[in-house]
Amino acid sequence: MNKAVFPGSFDPITNGHLDIIERASKLFDQLIVAVLINPEKKYLFSAEERIELIKKTTYNYKNVIILSTADLLVDFMKENDIKIIIKGLRAVTDFEYEFQMALMNKKLGPDTETLFMITRAENSFLSSSSVKQVAMFGGKLDGFVPDEIADSIISKMKNYRR
Numbered sequence: 001m002n003k004a005v006f007p008g009s010f011d012p013i014t015n016g017h018l019d020i021i022e023r024a025s026k027l028f029d030q031l032i033v034a035v036l037i038n039p040e041k042k043y044l045f046s047a048e049e050r051i052e053l054i055k056k057t058t059y060n061y062k063n064v065i066i067l068s069t070a071d072l073l074v075d076f077m078k079e080n081d082i083k084i085i086i087k088g089l090r091a092v093t094d095f096e097y098e099f100q101m102a103l104m105n106k107k108l109g110p111d112t113e114t115l116f117m118i119t120r121a122e123n124s125f126l127s128s129s130s131v132k133q134v135a136m137f138g139g140k141l142d143g144f145v146p147d148e149i150a151d152s153i154i155s156k157m158k159n160y161r162r
Contacts, residue, residue, distance in 0.1 A: 006085075028063070
């Protein structure tokens with residue numbers, strides 16, 4: 001089976017993430033969206049909430065599976081028999097960081113390969129951080145996140161600010 005992993009925090013998932021998921025799901029028999037859990041990082045949504053938000057937006061992709069992990073990505077990949085990492089790039093600045101991560105993952109797991117996918121131009125400015133900031137100040141999320149989850153993000157941000 002031809003499998004790949006698309007790892008990320010997805011706090012929350014954006015239309016940029018969904019663009020990469022949609023396109024990568026057409027290239028592989030199975031695409032695992034790996035919700036990463038970093039104890040050093042403060043998340044708005046719990047891992048379970050992030051998984052649910054992703055499931056709401058990817059239910060029509062039959063070959064997409066959503067899992068979470070607090071392990072090193074290469075260890076997660078070994079456990080799930082995955083050799084390919086998909087990383088989305090918005091700009092050159094993303095490439096520098098992702099290139100370093102690709103080299104680290106290759107060193108830790110010599111059988112791993114990282115494939116970079118360029119996001120569509122209309123999503124190139126999107127980040128989970130900017131989406132949270134717009135929501136925090138009561139802005140509309142139209143075009144930034146899938147419609148199915150916009151209200152969940154706005155509601156969470158209202159509770160977060162209190």
